[in-house]
Amino acid sequence: MLEVNLPDGSVKSYENSITPMGVAEDIGAGLARATLAAEVDGQVVGFDTPLPESGSVNLKLLTKKNEEALGVMRHSCAHIMARAIMRLFDGVQLAFGPTIEGGFYYDFDLEHKLTEEDFPAIEAEMKKIIKKNEGFERLEESHETALKLVKELDQHYKIEHIETGLAEHETLTFYRQGEFIDLCRGPHIPKPKSIGAFKLLSVAGAYCKGDSDNNVLQRVYATAFFNKDDLALHLEKIEEAKRRDHRVLGKKLDLFTISPLVGQGLILWQPKGTLVRNQLIKFISEQLEKYEYMPVVTPNIGKVDLYKISGHYPYYKDSQFAPIIQDEDEEYLLKPMNCPHHIMLYKSKPRSYRDLPIRFSEFGTVYRYEQSGELNGLTRVRGFTQDDAHIFCMEEQVPDEFRKCIEMTQFVLSSLGLTDYRVRLGFRDPDGSKYVGNKKDWDTAEDALLSVCKEMGIDATVEPGEAAFYGPKADFVVKDCLGREWQLGTVQLDYNLPSTERFALEYIGADNQAHRPVMIHRAPFGSLERFMGVLIEHYAGAFPLWLAPEQARVMVVSQKFEAYGKEIEAKFKAAGFRISGDYRSEKIGAKIRDAQLELIPYMIILGAREMESGTVSVRDRIDGDLGSMTIEDAIRKMTDEKEQRLVRQVFHGSAGLGNAVQSSDDY
């Protein structure tokens, strides 16, 4: 006998095997019609997934009102898309088709090169399928029968999947809808009519099984909603996010430029971008002083031998600019990292335990030859400046130093209003071969990271395989406006570079013996370039007052007041503001509009009234006209806002074109 507990507290019992739909029908025909899927003990299952024969389960029937049902529906929509494509094109081989954050995709292998021009035809075919409203039928087959079936269907990827990835599964499920049958774990909605609105978004190549040694499949991205309004809202969100793109805003606001003649991925900072960047550097420098870092300066190149010792040269040979060959035995590398230089500073003299921890900081510019396809505005570049530092400390100081690094990073991010990040603990992949160092040190380091995060109440996600080759790390990861994740701040523990095999670092302990220090690599921003990119999108280009390249603009109602305008401008400059004046023969409305579009925080509007009373009229970018006040009051108000580094406006959300959230098809 099975006991089914429903969310309203009622309990139903069944003697025979039953599905969630059976329970829904038992409750009422209306509910049965609305039921799309179910949640059994917190797990999303199909409307047709049999419940256990006995025991007790918590059952929640999912309808259009439940967020979880959306994912199920989208996966069904993916099947319909696949079915439509198979109808329209010959020789379609199906690969995988999971649900992602803002929709779904399906990978295909077919002769015809799909383009966006094919979308209308595919969408029309999908509409036809939906209109016919054939149900999704769940088929459970033995491993053997399943293999026979996919062979009959001549679906090579599915054959391979059953023979390899699913070799251990005794039974496998298929879903059939009309002539379309797909190996699929499901679940699916009962009937396609609940797909209210859908849209194909893009097509791109994707390596089969995510391995660059494999062939490239064609991946079609799409999304679906229960109703048209939700789809329209989603598409509008994507458009909005695109308007916030740092590459678009960077050009519009004159922050930076990239010239092919200088080189791909090499950022040329315009004066305005430089002003913002320098404010960030100033801000971090204050923190470095507070946390007792010692600024150092090191050159942009170093001997190849240095990076052979550090291990970077052999390991990252392909992603470095080629060495500069000066002479047969004299080769230099543009520095891809700052740590080896800092290590040489450490090694320049004997160190005592009394000196530790030693914290060397540097805004160090490094160069990496990233694959051309990876380059992306400011977020992935070939030359960037890290707000880098290396801490050399005793093993017992590691937790404390690590904690301080995390604390500083958190403070820096929160000061900028960046709260929407996750902390990723990059640990080593147990099967990976890229790592150096011994297991004991790795375990110690990973344990240290875990326990400090726990102690600090940080909800970190552990990701095996995300470690650096020399040690585990804690990364601060944020999403850009399109939903792509980027690593910003990072704190990395390193037992490797100090080791005998590398640089053999030492300090003399209280026992007068030589000991090995531990290194911590850390950078709260990570790369200033990437950070600026993320920040531009975070503020949608509207920087808070303290960061804004142009903090205020004086504008006169008529050119008659230019002299008064210049006088006021000078007073703001003297008070330390970045201010300009607009004395064009334009109407005040036009000047305001221009300043507003340039996202200038404050407008100081001057006319006869202000000149006579010796006041200024202040217009706020966000709140509009604030009325007139004395110049002292205006300066005081703005100085306050600037010194507090007040963040008054940020923009959230992304286009949701990011990572897979569930792979309902990957079995």
Added chain:
RNA sequence: GCUGCUGUAGCUCAGUGGUAGAGCACUUCAUUGGUAAUGAAGAGGUCAUGGGUUCAAAUCCCAUCAGCAGCUCCA
């Protein structure tokens, strides 16, 4: 690096083989105004670059460079 798409004025874009276009920005002139666009005139392009096909190429083909999306990679 791989797959696909794209490249026309400073910006956003139209232009499917026959004399290179619009809006905004820019310059000049007029206008001197009160919280998101005053009016007029003007200037600005080897149509990414290099080859090819053609009587004729922005348009068709090839290569290169660059950008975009995704994949892969990321010290």
